[in-house]
Amino acid sequence: MKPPAKIKAGALQFVLFIGAIIAILLFSFVLISYTHSLFGKKTDLTVDIIQKAEYGLQYAYQRNMRVGELFQIPSNGDTGIAITVKKEYWGIFEKYTSLAEQGKLSFSKLALCGNRYAEGPPALYLRDKQRPLIIAGNSKITGDAYLPQQGIRMGNISGNSYHHSRLVHGRKRHSKTTMPKLAEETIGEINRLLNANQGEGSTVPLRSRMELKNSFTSPTMHINDYTIELEGVSLSGNIRIMASHKIVVHPTAILRDVVLIAPEISIKDGVRGYFQAIASKKIHVGKHCELAYPSALVVKEKRNNTTVQNRNQDANLFVDDHTVVNGMVLYLDESEERTYAPQIKISGNALVRGQLYCTENLELPGTIIGSVTTDAFIALANGSIYQNHLYNGHIDSTGLPMAYVGLPMEGAEDKKTMKWLY
Numbered sequence: 001m002k003p004p005a006k007i008k009a010g011a012l013q014f015v016l017f018i019g020a021i022i023a024i025l026l027f028s029f030v031l032i033s034y035t036h037s038l039f040g041k042k043t044d045l046t047v048d049i050i051q052k053a054e055y056g057l058q059y060a061y062q063r064n065m066r067v068g069e070l071f072q073i074p075s076n077g078d079t080g081i082a083i084t085v086k087k088e089y090w091g092i093f094e095k096y097t098s099l100a101e102q103g104k105l106s107f108s109k110l111a112l113c114g115n116r117y118a119e120g121p122p123a124l125y126l127r128d129k130q131r132p133l134i135i136a137g138n139s140k141i142t143g144d145a146y147l148p149q150q151g152i153r154m155g156n157i158s159g160n161s162y163h164h165s166r167l168v169h170g171r172k173r174h175s176k177t178t179m180p181k182l183a184e185e186t187i188g189e190i191n192r193l194l195n196a197n198q199g200e201g202s203t204v205p206l207r208s209r210m211e212l213k214n215s216f217t218s219p220t221m222h223i224n225d226y227t228i229e230l231e232g233v234s235l236s237g238n239i240r241i242m243a244s245h246k247i248v249v250h251p252t253a254i255l256r257d258v259v260l261i262a263p264e265i266s267i268k269d270g271v272r273g274y275f276q277a278i279a280s281k282k283i284h285v286g287k288h289c290e291l292a293y294p295s296a297l298v299v300k301e302k303r304n305n306t307t308v309q310n311r312n313q314d315a316n317l318f319v320d321d322h323t324v325v326n327g328m329v330l331y332l333d334e335s336e337e338r339t340y341a342p343q344i345k346i347s348g349n350a351l352v353r354g355q356l357y358c359t360e361n362l363e364l365p366g367t368i369i370g371s372v373t374t375d376a377f378i379a380l381a382n383g384s385i386y387q388n389h390l391y392n393g394h395i396d397s398t399g400l401p402m403a404y405v406g407l408p409m410e411g412a413e414d415k416k417t418m419k420w421l422y
Contacts, residue, residue: 008050040377046107049100052081053109056098060085061415062114067185072178089189090238091259091276092296092328093418094408095216110216110421112294114405115412121355121371121404122146123397128175130378136160136379139346141168142389143397146175152192153171157381157391170397180373183408187292187332188301192281193261196242206233214238216421228262247277257421269320274327287320293354294405294418295327299343302333315345315363323350328407330357340385342378355406364393370400 046411059073065087073083081102089096094113123143126133133147134155145152145168152172154162201224202210207385213236214221216379221239228243231250235258241247243262249255251270260277267277269286276296277283283297291297299317317331329352345360346366353369356362372395379391405418 025232025249045102045105049081049102049105052083052100053098053107056083056085056100057096057109057111057417059083060087060096060098062413067189073256090187090216090421091193091278092186092190092298092330092408093294094185094415095421097217108217112418112421113408113415114294114418115407115409116403116405116414116416118414120402121406122173123371123395125180125371125373126175126377127179127375128177129388131388133377134386135162135167136386136389137392138163139393140164141170141395142399143170143395144173145170146173148175155386155389157379157386157389159396160391174203179375181410182330182332182357183410183412186408190278190298190332193259193278194300196213196261206230208232210234212236212239226290281316282314283317284314285319285323287322289320289323289325291323291325291327295325295328296330297325297328298330299345300330300332300333302335316341317344319346319350319352319366321347321349325350325352325354327354328357329355330407331360332357333359340378340387342380346393354404357407364390364395367394367396369396370404371395371397371406383405 022359035301044131056073057246060071064072065071067087067089069087071085071087081100084099086097089208090112095110096113097108097110099108103104124145124146126147128148130150131148132150132416133152135152136155136157137160139162154167202219203224206223206225211232212221212234216238218238223241227245228241228247229250230248230253232252232262234254236256239258241258241260246266247260247262247266247273249267251268255273255275258275260275262279263281265277265279265283267285267289269288271286271289274292274295278298280300280302283299285297285359297317301316317329319325319329329344333343339360341361342363343360344356345363346364346368347354350366351369355370356368356372358374361376362374363378363380375386377390379386379389381391
């Protein structure tokens with residue numbers, strides 16, 4: 001009988017080596033499959049968290065939240081994702097922060113919010129003070145106009161009569177003896193900012209050629225001084241610049257999303273950027289400036305019976321020739337004292353694309369693509385004052401996109417995202 005053949009030890013080692021390779025390959029395939037499945041689940045959860053953060057914003061827009069309130073939103077479904085929304089203010093705009101989280105995964109969305117108009121804002125709302133609007137020169141109103149009971153009539157200033165065949169290129173409706181009001185919280189926030197202590201919060205000194213960017217997820221940074229000259233600096237984000245006397249913005253300054261607060265603010269010729277300027281006395285915007293949406297120019301003045309008003313004084317809020325403002329222009333004053341000077345003046349070659357809101361006199365030889373809400377018009381020509389006269393001004397609400405998001409008004413419920421923050 002033939003003895004069995006002997007297998008060499010090297011062959012057995014080779015078999016074991018091949019077996020180990022196969023086992024490693026199989027284990028790798030299992031690990032890759034498990035990792036792929038885990039990654040897919042994590043991706044789905046991340047997408048769900050992002051969607052819940054957006055859901056939180058939309059849910060909060062429909063609720064009457066108070067400033068500073070933290071609102072827990074119930075999550076529909078069994079995902080176990082917690083949603084928290086907080087309402088604050090940035091300048092005159094409502095700011096919402098929506099945080100969605102589950103375990104160690106979280107995502108936040110920050111947005112400025114405003115009101116959206118289902119049919120677009122009206123071209124004009126003129127408070128009914130029991131006298132008609134007189135329209136003269138090359139003026140033109142395109143869109144719906146809310147006018148006093150006495151209506152609108154053609155007039156003549158310095159030999160310039162009304163040029164068009166129709167008085168209003170849109171529907172005419174009756175206004176009330178009171179103006180539409182801004183949201184009470186917005187007025188309160190403006191008052192708080194103008195009366196704020198300059199020392200509050202973290203402050204940073206203003207330096208030459210300074211470049212500073214601060215996320216809205218971080219605490220607000222403050223730049224405080226008596227007079228502030230913004231020249232050759234780049235400031236972006238969650239930064240509040242406050243002066244107890246005056247702020248001057250030069251064309252070499254790059255400002256994005258910041259808020260300026262001072263009694264007087266001067267924006268020199270050629271400035272470009274997007275920011276909010278809030279003053280208690282005066283804002284002057286020079287020539288050839290371009291302020292992108294959503295910029296805001298706000299003057300809230302406290303006048304009394306001793307305040308001297310004359311027809312030769314400059315407007316409290318003045319926009320010079322060849323300047324474009326995309327956003328909101330506001331003058332607010334709670335005084336009942338009658339004035340004979342303009343509080344807002346938009347020069348003849350200037351353009352505001354958005355909303356203009358004035359609780360006193362508006363002089364408008366310029367153009368508004370959007371909406372005007374005012375207590376009265378005034379025209380100064382050849383040394384004479386023409387009350388409730390619109391002279392050479394253009395107002396066109398049809399040129400404003402239907403998706404425009406604007407001022408927070410009292411009683412308005414259709415809130416939309418104005419701008420995403422970072």
